[in-house]
Amino acid sequence: xxxKTTIYDIAKELNVTVSTVSRALSGFPAISDATRQAVFExxxxxxxxxxxxxxxxxxxxxxxxxxxxxxxxxxxxxxxxHSIEEGLKNSGYRIILYQSNESVASEINGVKTLLEAQxxxxxxxxxxxxxxxxxxxxxxxxxxxxxxxxxxxxKLKVPTVTLDDFKAxxxxxxxxxxxxxxxxxxxxxxxxxxxxxxxxKGYKAALTDNNxxxxxxxxxxxxxxxxxxxxxxxxxxxxxxxxDAIIAADDFTALGVIQKLxxxxxxxxxxxxxxxxxxxxxxxxxxxxxTIDQHPNQMGAECAKLFLNTMQNKPNQKVNHVVIDPSLxxxxxxxxxx
Amino acid sequence: xxxKTTIYDIAKELNVTVSTVSRALSGFPAISDATRQAVFExxxxxxxxxxxxxxxxxxxxxxxxxxxxxxxxxxxxxxxxHSIEEGLKNSGYRIILYQSNESVASEINGVKTLLEAQxxxxxxxxxxxxxxxxxxxxxxxxxxxxxxxxxxxxKLKVPTVTLDDFKAxxxxxxxxxxxxxxxxxxxxxxxxxxxxxxxxKGYKAALTDNNxxxxxxxxxxxxxxxxxxxxxxxxxxxxxxxxDAIIAADDFTALGVIQKLxxxxxxxxxxxxxxxxxxxxxxxxxxxxxTIDQHPNQMGAECAKLFLNTMQNKPNQKVNHVVIDPSLxxxxxxxxxx
DNA sequence: TTGAAAGCGCTAACAT
DNA sequence: ATGTTAGCGCTTTCAA
Numbered sequence: 001x002x003x004k005t006t007i008y009d010i011a012k013e014l015n016v017t018v019s020t021v022s023r024a025l026s027g028f029p030a031i032s033d034a035t036r037q038a039v040f041e042x043x044x045x046x047x048x049x050x051x052x053x054x055x056x057x058x059x060x061x062x063x064x065x066x067x068x069x070x071x072x073x074x075x076x077x078x079x080x081x082h083s084i085e086e087g088l089k090n091s092g093y094r095i096i097l098y099q100s101n102e103s104v105a106s107e108i109n110g111v112k113t114l115l116e117a118q119x120x121x122x123x124x125x126x127x128x129x130x131x132x133x134x135x136x137x138x139x140x141x142x143x144x145x146x147x148x149x150x151x152x153x154x155k156l157k158v159p160t161v162t163l164d165d166f167k168a169x170x171x172x173x174x175x176x177x178x179x180x181x182x183x184x185x186x187x188x189x190x191x192x193x194x195x196x197x198x199x200x201k202g203y204k205a206a207l208t209d210n211n212x213x214x215x216x217x218x219x220x221x222x223x224x225x226x227x228x229x230x231x232x233x234x235x236x237x238x239x240x241x242x243x244d245a246i247i248a249a250d251d252f253t254a255l256g257v258i259q260k261l262x263x264x265x266x267x268x269x270x271x272x273x274x275x276x277x278x279x280x281x282x283x284x285x286x287x288x289x290x291t292i293d294q295h296p297n298q299m300g301a302e303c304a305k306l307f308l309n310t311m312q313n314k315p316n317q318k319v320n321h322v323v324i325d326p327s328l329x330x331x332x333x334x335x336x337x338x
Numbered sequence: 339x340x341x342k343t344t345i346y347d348i349a350k351e352l353n354v355t356v357s358t359v360s361r362a363l364s365g366f367p368a369i370s371d372a373t374r375q376a377v378f379e380x381x382x383x384x385x386x387x388x389x390x391x392x393x394x395x396x397x398x399x400x401x402x403x404x405x406x407x408x409x410x411x412x413x414x415x416x417x418x419x420h421s422i423e424e425g426l427k428n429s430g431y432r433i434i435l436y437q438s439n440e441s442v443a444s445e446i447n448g449v450k451t452l453l454e455a456q457x458x459x460x461x462x463x464x465x466x467x468x469x470x471x472x473x474x475x476x477x478x479x480x481x482x483x484x485x486x487x488x489x490x491x492x493k494l495k496v497p498t499v500t501l502d503d504f505k506a507x508x509x510x511x512x513x514x515x516x517x518x519x520x521x522x523x524x525x526x527x528x529x530x531x532x533x534x535x536x537x538x539k540g541y542k543a544a545l546t547d548n549n550x551x552x553x554x555x556x557x558x559x560x561x562x563x564x565x566x567x568x569x570x571x572x573x574x575x576x577x578x579x580x581x582d583a584i585i586a587a588d589d590f591t592a593l594g595v596i597q598k599l600x601x602x603x604x605x606x607x608x609x610x611x612x613x614x615x616x617x618x619x620x621x622x623x624x625x626x627x628x629t630i631d632q633h634p635n636q637m638g639a640e641c642a643k644l645f646l647n648t649m650q651n652k653p654n655q656k657v658n659h660v661v662i663d664p665s666l667x668x669x670x671x672x673x674x675x676x
Numbered sequence: 677t678t679g680a681a682a683g684c685g686c687t688a689a690c691a692t
Numbered sequence: 693a694t695g696t697t698a699g700c701g702c703t704t705t706c707a708a
Binding site: 004013049050051052053054056057061064071072073075078079081082085094095097098099112113115116118119121138255258279280281284285286 | 387388389390391394395400402409410411413416417419420422425432433434435436437450451453454455456476480504595618619622623624642
Binding site: 342344345346356357360361388389390391392393394395396397647 | 700701702703704
């Protein structure tokens, strides 16, 4: 079991110094073509593989970006990760993934871990639990780029990539109204996350703009999941003023709503249902779920672009906020008129 | 902008040497409690954060495991990753993710990249394209644990975690037969991946065991996707000997089959359909899709366990092959008798 | 129980 | 165009 080849081995092989080898390998211009070629050949011959760790330690750059998401199991986040990687391709940067599982404690640990791993920057989408964001201050203090996407926080003055969530909420509501629904309820999370608040605001604004009353009892604050959707739907259906449509703050919750409505034999889509995120299953359930597409691929691409720009040292640039336009995906679950 | 705190700063603060600080921090026993406590206090006071890079360079261990999967967008792989992380929790190991996007070229690059990042080991599930696995030899040569899961390869003599795919194929077929289907077709990938071959073998064995003929024209070799499912279904329905049930090698393909059958007004579930993987959508489509659950969470947990065992240097242990038992998820798409 | 010092593999300033 | 050399921050052997 021989030791791994280092640039010293290559240097010895060619009777040059390590600096020459290092320079040849890293594309330094002032190296003769002959030397460069010899170095590459020797490297190949000796089966050389660079130790990025050593390089990173010396240069202070790891070319690794930490990405924190609540969970890869949500198709939305999986898509974002996918397109972040896509956008980083050929830039030399790679990502290291950390899942918070919607827990602040885990998120705090994630930031610490990534910082210790000397990542060159962090991209994060906050957990539902996260209210205090002090744990991210250290990233900023270390002058490492921090980019927040989707679930952002106003306390952090950093570049963000978000959906226009107000518009998203407005669109969903407006769509239902246009379809002929008049008594529209809303199931959302109790957590004070900006994006969910914004969607709710959009909902309220749309109602108001259409001279429809805002009925606070029609706004259910709970969790976001199939179970919570079932719970919310049940509560709404039993309420005195039974709604004729339900907006759920995400597709999982909307799915729960649909399941409950089926369970209790409420006619669909006579009661309209719409969600957010265009999850993997949304097109295929029955009735197929109308939803607001949040364009995760675009979000991921923008995150990558933002990061790359920041690293190119555009110096005094002001903080960037990319806002993605939501789009309506009309499907059967909101087709009142057939 | 002050520099980051290092163990030297702590040493200076306390008038001890770096070795003492290093030992105190790393839990070395022969350190007086007083010193240890003083070190921890100073560390806290100076806001010290260890540089794992330096530690890794010196010690030769990064505590990072590279994980290569075709894509996180498949719920199956997302679940595996999730449970690998879960299983690694508290072990000190982190994972760095690499997506091959079903491309060998990308997979080769992934191995190279991860090795350069000095990961302590690699867990991988092969791309559909992968036939030659020479690129993984280097991992073995470096004496780093390599664990293959789900999409494995016999050329690589390494620990594996797989489903009993033969049984899975057998179960799916047997289930259809039990439900009363008699003329069962099969849509699978043209790629020579063991798990898909095994499923097909299970299918054939089940037919034979039930004295049903194997009709080679009923086995469609194409891709695995919604589109391919549609294509396969179309071809099968038009064939002379029209099948009364279709097995698709994964749920996406099964979904395509169902969509095509609906499109051409074939009655469901009079034509039975079953898939593999129990994807996120499978329970919610109409008819809900019967499928074989591959227990990704169990697979991920086993991968983590296998890795941790390997690192604990159970010395002459023979290569481990964990085989997970598939289970049948009966839903509407195979309910011939109501 | 603690200190001194070498060195992990690489980069980069300073020489030549 | 190439060489010399000093670290990056940490671990670890040897010595005290």
